[in-house]
Amino acid sequence: MDEKMDIIDEIVKRTDATYKEAKEAYEKSDEDLLNAIIYLEEKKGKKTHSDDDVLEELKKLVKEVNASKIIVKKDEETIINLPITAGAIGLVLAPLLSIGGLTVAMLSKYEVIIIAKDGTKYNLNKKFEDSIKKYSDS
Known part of the structure; x- marks a missing residue:
């Protein structure tokens, strides 16, 4: 035994x-x-996206680009357009709901875009997929 x-x-x-x-x-x-x-x-099989992965990727991206806005789109239609401060407040007040919403949005083929103060756009979906691929390749 x-x-x-x-x-x-x-x-x-x-x-x-x-x-x-x-x-x-x-x-x-x-x-x-x-x-x-x-x-x-x-x-x-393949690893799935976890809420913690999404949160870490979002924090890293917001810090890297000195973000000013978060935009969520579906088929080129803007669904949500928030200043980063409103997104941060939502994240603090309802972290699980915020992270869960972002995860569902990304998995449901919504496009999550972070806009830097200089106007540069960063596609969170692409960045997240790249980081997942990097982890799964190693």
């Missing part, structure tokens, strides 16, 4: 799986450690 637990611990450590997922993978792979890890990697 201890040996099996050690192997499941190793699977959890290497894959970030839950103990239940690790046990299931281990049993489905005929109790082979390497095959269990491969099974979990294939099962998890």
Whole structure:
């Protein structure tokens, strides 16, 4: 029993799986450690966007470009056009709602644009996709 637990611990450590997922993978792979890890990697597939990822990317971009506005568009129609201060206040007062809204907007093919004080436009969707690709390639 201890040996099996050690192997499941190793699977959890290497894959970030839950103990239940690790046990299931281990049993489905005929109790082979390497095959269990491969099974979990294939099962998890591509990483999804998390709210924390969106928040970090937004903070980084706002800081980098000294942003003045946040614009959300769908098919070239402007849905939201907020000064950065209003967006920041919303983020402080309702962080989960703000982050969740941004995540849903990005996943629903809305375009999120940050406008710098010098007028330069930064597409948050593109920047976020590039950073996700960078993490998944490494």
